[in-house]
Amino acid sequence: MKITLISHDLWGYGKHIEKALIEKGHDITFINCIEINYKYTSFLDRIHNFLRKTIGGKNIKKEYRTEQIIKKIQNLSLQDTILVINPGEFNDQVFDFMKEKTQKLIGHNYDSLKRVPLPKDYKNIFNKTFSFDDKDVKEHTDLIHLPNFIYLDFEENKNPNNKAFVIISKSRQRELILQKIALQMESYGIHNFEFIVVTKKDLKLHRKILCFKKNLCLNTVKEKMADAEILIDLLRKDQDGLSFRVFDALALNKKLITNNINIKEYDFYNPNNIFVIENTDVFTIPKKFLEHPHEKVPQQILNNYTLNHWVDKILS
Numbered sequence: 001m002k003i004t005l006i007s008h009d010l011w012g013y014g015k016h017i018e019k020a021l022i023e024k025g026h027d028i029t030f031i032n033c034i035e036i037n038y039k040y041t042s043f044l045d046r047i048h049n050f051l052r053k054t055i056g057g058k059n060i061k062k063e064y065r066t067e068q069i070i071k072k073i074q075n076l077s078l079q080d081t082i083l084v085i086n087p088g089e090f091n092d093q094v095f096d097f098m099k100e101k102t103q104k105l106i107g108h109n110y111d112s113l114k115r116v117p118l119p120k121d122y123k124n125i126f127n128k129t130f131s132f133d134d135k136d137v138k139e140h141t142d143l144i145h146l147p148n149f150i151y152l153d154f155e156e157n158k159n160p161n162n163k164a165f166v167i168i169s170k171s172r173q174r175e176l177i178l179q180k181i182a183l184q185m186e187s188y189g190i191h192n193f194e195f196i197v198v199t200k201k202d203l204k205l206h207r208k209i210l211c212f213k214k215n216l217c218l219n220t221v222k223e224k225m226a227d228a229e230i231l232i233d234l235l236r237k238d239q240d241g242l243s244f245r246v247f248d249a250l251a252l253n254k255k256l257i258t259n260n261i262n263i264k265e266y267d268f269y270n271p272n273n274i275f276v277i278e279n280t281d282v283f284t285i286p287k288k289f290l291e292h293p294h295e296k297v298p299q300q301i302l303n304n305y306t307l308n309h310w311v312d313k314i315l316s
Contacts, residue, residue, distance in 0.1 A: 004031065226252055
């Protein structure tokens with residue numbers, strides 16, 4: 001099949017989807033919109049764009065990206081399927097060009113509708129629309145539930161150096177939870193944990209919480225996850241779906257600390273492996289949980305969350 005994948009692939013998950021589709025024998029075109037960047041021709045050009053944004057509400061960079069996406073779509077041959085990740089990040093006009101190139105247009109939301117709303121006319125735009133967000137699927141019966149996926153190879157590091165690891169982008173709500181976790185770790189005499197917040201600002205947090213100005217690549221994050229006993233997953237506000245960190249923990253045989261209470265509804269949930277923070281204002285991580293070894297999840301359960309399974313469901 002000829003399949004085009006269109007995504008703003010900031011974290012690199014789209015590359016894994018592309019690889020999985022190729023391995024299944026499909027002819028793949030990947031339009032990674034994050035790679036389409038407008039370059040200012042001069043300082044005056046930069047000032048001109050600033051004035052257009054503040055006065056006219058228009059953005060040269062966004063307009064350029066939309067124009068280039070449309071050109072790439074127009075250059076496509078007729079496709080069997082076009083898959084769009086987070087359709088709400090695209091200008092509505094691009095979907096008309098997509099529909100000219102395929103009879104099967106599929107959308108998938110990696111985010112909640114509150115954070116990244118779908119196009120208003122999405123029911124007429126897409127043949128099928130998937131969402132990873134548990135709450136959105138319950139409230140919108142036209143959405144098909146499809147969690148995120150395991151993209152890592154299954155492996156286990158039986159001698160990790162760190163007790164816990166997490167990397168998050170700046171979020172005051174999550175930073176406060178992370179600070180409480182750090183304090184509890186130290187109260188148990190645990191000091192070998194690595195907590196990272198990606199932010200351009202210098203934050204006043206627990207001394208063991210590091211602030212990085214640039215994000216880490218997926219490979220570096222994977223190495224750090226593999227070298228920890230426990231991964232930490234902290235939800236953003238207005239998000240109910242399972243983040244990729246949950247599936248990283250499954251692939252790497254790691255325990256998990258999370259504030260996503262929806263995880264209890266999944267078949268891989270095991271309280272010996274997963275501690276759920278139900279009240280982010282007041283909580284105590286049991287010392288028993290921190291000391292208890294990880295209990296292996298049956299492979300037949302894990303198979304339902306692999307990227308291979310995810311791709312099959314998208315294309316079914």
